[in-house]
Amino acid sequence: MASATNLSLAPPSSAQMNDDLLRPLRQTSWRFYVLVALLGSIVAAGVVAWFAQMFFGFGLSGIKWPIYWGFYITNFVFWIGISHAGTLISAILRLVQAGWRRPVTRCAEVITAFALMIGAMFPIIHLGRPWLAFWLIPYPSERLIWPNFRSPLVWDFFAINTYLTGSMLFLLLPMIPDFAVVRDKSTGLRHKIYRALALGWRGTPKQWHRLESAMSIMAVAIIPVAVSVHTIVSFDFSMAPVPMWQSTIFGPYFVAGAIFSGIAGLIIAMAVLRKALHLQAYLLPLHFDNLGKLLLVMALLWGYFVFNERLVTYYGNGPAEMAVFWQTQRDNYAPLYWTMVTCNFVLPLIILGIRRFRTITGCVIASFGVVIGMWLERYLIIVPSLAHKYLPYTFASYRPQPVEIVITCATFAAMILLYVLFAKVVPIISIWEMKTGDHAPRPAVVEHELGGVRQ
Amino acid sequence: MKAVYGLYPDGSSAQQAVNRLRAAGLDDREITVISSQPMDEYEFGEMDKATWIWWIACGGGLAGMATAFALAWLTETWWPINVGGLPTWAWWPNMIIIFELTMLGAIVATAATLVVTAGLGRGGRLYDPEVSNGMILVGVENPPDGALGDLQRTLAAPPGAHVKTI
Numbered sequence: 001m002a003s004a005t006n007l008s009l010a011p012p013s014s015a016q017m018n019d020d021l022l023r024p025l026r027q028t029s030w031r032f033y034v035l036v037a038l039l040g041s042i043v044a045a046g047v048v049a050w051f052a053q054m055f056f057g058f059g060l061s062g063i064k065w066p067i068y069w070g071f072y073i074t075n076f077v078f079w080i081g082i083s084h085a086g087t088l089i090s091a092i093l094r095l096v097q098a099g100w101r102r103p104v105t106r107c108a109e110v111i112t113a114f115a116l117m118i119g120a121m122f123p124i125i126h127l128g129r130p131w132l133a134f135w136l137i138p139y140p141s142e143r144l145i146w147p148n149f150r151s152p153l154v155w156d157f158f159a160i161n162t163y164l165t166g167s168m169l170f171l172l173l174p175m176i177p178d179f180a181v182v183r184d185k186s187t188g189l190r191h192k193i194y195r196a197l198a199l200g201w202r203g204t205p206k207q208w209h210r211l212e213s214a215m216s217i218m219a220v221a222i223i224p225v226a227v228s229v230h231t232i233v234s235f236d237f238s239m240a241p242v243p244m245w246q247s248t249i250f251g252p253y254f255v256a257g258a259i260f261s262g263i264a265g266l267i268i269a270m271a272v273l274r275k276a277l278h279l280q281a282y283l284l285p286l287h288f289d290n291l292g293k294l295l296l297v298m299a300l301l302w303g304y305f306v307f308n309e310r311l312v313t314y315y316g317n318g319p320a321e322m323a324v325f326w327q328t329q330r331d332n333y334a335p336l337y338w339t340m341v342t343c344n345f346v347l348p349l350i351i352l353g354i355r356r357f358r359t360i361t362g363c364v365i366a367s368f369g370v371v372i373g374m375w376l377e378r379y380l381i382i383v384p385s386l387a388h389k390y391l392p393y394t395f396a397s398y399r400p401q402p403v404e405i406v407i408t409c410a411t412f413a414a415m416i417l418l419y420v421l422f423a424k425v426v427p428i429i430s431i432w433e434m435k436t437g438d439h440a441p442r443p444a445v446v447e448h449e450l451g452g453v454r455q
Numbered sequence: 456m457k458a459v460y461g462l463y464p465d466g467s468s469a470q471q472a473v474n475r476l477r478a479a480g481l482d483d484r485e486i487t488v489i490s491s492q493p494m495d496e497y498e499f500g501e502m503d504k505a506t507w508i509w510w511i512a513c514g515g516g517l518a519g520m521a522t523a524f525a526l527a528w529l530t531e532t533w534w535p536i537n538v539g540g541l542p543t544w545a546w547w548p549n550m551i552i553i554f555e556l557t558m559l560g561a562i563v564a565t566a567a568t569l570v571v572t573a574g575l576g577r578g579g580r581l582y583d584p585e586v587s588n589g590m591i592l593v594g595v596e597n598p599p600d601g602a603l604g605d606l607q608r609t610l611a612a613p614p615g616a617h618v619k620t621i
Binding site: 165200210 | 487488489490491492493494496499500501502503504506508509512527530531536538539541545548549551552554555556558559561562563565566568569570572573574575576577578580581582584586587588589
């Protein structure tokens with residue numbers, strides 16, 4: 001439980017921070033084991049479903065001509081989008097030196113690492129013969145067939161791997177000083193493990209400068225990489241002559257949507273961590289308020305992009321495009337479409353736009369809406385267009401089968417499981433960043449609002 | 456390893472200790488300062504600030520760019536594939552590969568430089584776990600035997616000092 005001191009306006013002391021932030025690593029309740037067992041069994045069910053799909057073939061899924069991209073590619077785009085929660089947001093906040101980012105950054109960066117891993121699995125799950133996935137890797141093949149660098153799928157390979165590598169390093173490097181704290185505060189086998197992970201970190205001025213310089217460089221490098229990743233994911237669609245896909249705004253539209261869903265995922269994760277790990281003294285209403293405002297801005301931006309895309313299509317009045325357009329506006333896919341608009345635009349606008357509702361609970365409700373809405377958005381980009389291509393003989397419908405639903409649920413469970421396990425072995429809030437400025441000789445500067453500073 | 460060091464509860468005391476060690480004739484390279492957070496607010500926190508890491512990151516980026524260029528060029532000229540009427544060497548799509556590997560090169564070079572220049576992975580140096588509780592360590596590693604007493608007195612002078620010898 002956070003101490004009474006922590007719940008007052010006075011910031012927690014160094015020792016108190018150690019106790020509060022290392023508590024989840026030291027204490028394990030029966031709830032943890034129950035949760036891990038539950039999530040683990042859902043993940044296991046997903047693995048069984050995948051193996052069944054490999055063994056019995058793709059006929060088990062609902063993917064068939066002409067709709068070759070269904071739930072799996074929807075999930076791929078969705079998870080890559082969620083991955084924008086962390087590294088990108090953390091890098092931007094680091095570069096603008098927003099002091100309120102400190103308790104938020106690691107919670108966010110972890111989402112990136114795990115969401116990217118899960119997202120990157122989907123093109124492999126989507127392969128009929130996943131053991132041939134290495135064909136994407138450029139290597140001197142005896143078949144004399146190298147990857148085609150003019151294919152967006154190969155761009156995906158390079159972009160996602162660059163982002164994953166960068167995000168992992170961006171997450172891992174600032175963890176080293178915290179591993180040193182755990183090393184100093186533990187005994188026995190745990191001490192040995194964290195001593196190895198701390199890499200002999202001591203905390204000399206030289207080490208701090210190098211770490212901060214490295215983090216600044218990585219923040220500068222990771223922002224354009226993050227933007228490129230989702231732009232390239234959008235190229236998977238916009239480079240194809242499919243109705244409503246060939247759009248010049250798909251790049252920024254996807255990037256905005258990714259950041260939008262990423263912030264929503266981050267708010268949900270922070271709220272759960274705050275409650276489950278008793279981090280009320282660190283994850284303050286201020287953080288949710290600031291992230292809620294960002295979510296509101298992204299909701300407006302998302303609304304602008306959707307309006308823009310639909311309006312241009314409507315004025316273009318191409319027969320193939322309009323067939324897809326009306327499918328989403330008033331025909332088969334209309335219920336999903338208007339649910340998406342409600343979740344992504346109406347709900348955040350009402351909850352986050354009215355100050356009285358922008359509480360932690362309000363932000364979490366809006367975020368759940370956005371996560372659902374953004375998953376629907378990915379689905380509605382992919383399926384209606386493939387179901388209504390240019391000629392009527394290619395019209396079809398898609399119905400997801402149990403194997404796809406189980407695998408989809410399993411990836412959500414996998415995300416939560418990885419996050420829970422991570423929070424069990426690594427301080428989920430960066431201890432050294434929270435302590436930064438503790439010894440400042442002058443009165444501490446308190447950032448209380450987004451962009452505002454109070455002395 | 457022999458060492459004499461003081462643990463200080465705040466930055467002002469640690470700064471005083473560093474100043475006194477300098478006044479006693481020690482060079483910055485001979486003084487060890489350790490803290491559990493960056494101490495940019497104090498002069499001693501600025502020690503060893505100069506770094507080539509930005510230049511090395513740029514070098515890594517250039518190496519990544521060269522690798523991407525070579526990979527794309529060699530692949531497309533040695534095994535040409537006619538795709539969608541695009542030229543064999545198509546700048547626009549290749550720029551994506553070149554951009555990604557440039558950034559990857561810069562990121563990996565930065566991480567490698569941090570590990571090497573921050574001395575990560577090297578053990579057996581002066582350290583005290585009290586640092587994790589917020590204490591600031593100021594000390595001298597392998598001091599000359601004759602100077603031990605003077606150093607202990609120097610380190611004990613600032614308020615709140617707790618001097619140890621190992």
